[in-house]
Amino acid sequence: MSSCGLDFGTSNTTLGRVVDHAPVLVPLEAEHTTIPSAIFFERNGGVLIGRRAIEAYVDGDAGRLMRSLKSLLGTSLIDETTQLGRERKTFRDVIAYYVGAVKRRAEQAAGVEFRSVVHGRPVHFVDNAPDADRRAEDTLREIARGLGFAEITFQFEPIAAALDYERGIAGEEIALIADIGGGTSDFSIVRLSPRRHRVADRADDILANDGVRIGGTDFDRRVSLGEVMPLLGYGSAMQRAGLNAPTSYFHDLATWSNINRMYERGVTDDIRQVRREAKQPKLFDRLLRVLEDQRGHTLAMDVEKSKIALSDAPRAGFALDWIEKGLKVEIARGDLVRHTSELADSIAARIGRCLKQAALSAGDIDAVFLTGGSVQLAHVRRAIIACVPDARVVEGDTFGAVGKGLTIEAERRYGAVAVG
Structure with missing residues (x-):
């Protein structure tokens, strides 16, 4: 054992x-x-x-x-x-x-x-x-x-x-640990050294600990709502003046953990009713195709791949011919930043809270240690590093x-x- x-x-x-x-x-x-x-x-x-x-x-x-x-x-x-x-x-x-x-x-x-x-x-x-x-x-x-x-x-x-x-x-240093994962972003300020590494109880070395429930899947959702869901009816008008289509379906379809809720009994019947009352029923035909084929995760994976590609390339996209011939999504890096800059700022704001909790200034941080898949997003990295500009950047x-x-x-x- x-x-x-x-x-x-x-x-x-x-x-x-x-x-x-x-x-x-x-x-x-x-x-x-x-x-x-x-x-x-x-x-x-x-x-x-x-x-x-x-x-x-x-x-x-x-x-x-x-x-x-x-x-x-x-x-x-x-x-x-x-x-x-x-x-x-x-x-x-x-x-x-x-x-x-x-x-x-x-x-x-x-x-x-x-x-x-x-x-x-x-x-x-x-x-x-x-x-x-x-x-x-x-x-x-x-x-x-x-x-x-x-x-x-x-x-x-x-x-x-x-x-x-x-x-x-x-040697000894004070490090900001930034773990930006798929579901949460977590920060710790920790006093580290080779000598301390051998000590069992490290409670006194943890100077601050904070986090926020924002991660890579939240970036996926924002991009999906901004670039993909409008093609399926999100934000579109109903025949009744001043009324837009219900939004909850699209938020569930854009959220990794909620996609399967869209396949539950009765959902497609509800959307068919919305289609009958929509100004652009063709958009809801596309949505129904996604649900009938149970391909919500296909959309989510395509968005995720495009998000990752935009870390290195100025543009990314994917074809949606399986929904409708000639239908496609093209996303520019600026679109990614526009849809998710608020998330990046919210993540970085936690660093200020950590510094205050530790009673330290940004200049007291010797190193910022970056780990987690979402630190690969350039604007997220910039937002974190800008909070401790003099710290040595370490890739985990x-x-x-x-x-x-x-x-x-x-x-x-x-x-x-x-x-x-």
Whole structure:
């Protein structure tokens, strides 16, 4: 039996263990140590996770894809049910299946049973809602216990990233850790040094800790609402003067964790009624095509790919011929910034709160450590760095820093089986 660090993320998941006193991420999908947090329920009853889940969906296999499940923790949706094949399952059960599959894969790859875990968690699962935040952690704890973990504790994700970064520094410094993930953006200000790295209790070295429930999926939603959903009827007028089409359908279709709600019984009937009363019914024919083919995640993935491409290219886009011949989306980098600059500013504003909490000025920060997939967005990086302009910028392991740090913490708390 052994201990592990588990980073169940909105977009990706890792699990690490200690080998010869160093954190090592376990291969979870062939040689990959990072696995997408995705699950596909095949219509015939089979279940796929990770890249295979996404591939099955893209290939048009019959079934239902689910992503961004972590975003449901702490919300009232966690115990709602959704139709999956012939059964209805709660989202809690879906998360448990996914995390359980990751645990089993890791145990098979490592050749040990994991009984103790340090779970990563954002600073806030839900903003300004302590009770919901507590429920989210309790839900993950209950799921982990049901999967066979006997010892379950938690560590803030930016603190975990700090532990991984600290292994490589030569002297003492004060670091701002910025972990900009798929669902949340988290910051910690931590006093680090090679000497402190060996100390078990680091409470006095954590000078500030704050976060906000904004991440990569929120950028996807804003871009989708701005560039894709208007092609399907979002913001369009109804025949009745001064009335626009209902917006809730489009917000759900643009939100990773809510897409499957659009396939529930009765939704298409409601939209057909809206179509009959719309000034431009053709737009709602397009929306109905997306729902009838259950291709909402196709749109979300195309938007996500375009967002990522705009980090390097001035323009990106994708064809929607499967909806209507000749229909396409073209997005300029300026469009991405225009739709999401408010999100980038809200993320950066948390740095000011952290500095105030730590009673420090921007000039006191020696290094800013960037990790998480969404730090690749140029305007997000600029907004963060502008808050601490004199700090040295350090690039972390984009998808592995948190998992390695959680593994370091697992060894401290539980010990580990050191394997050569």
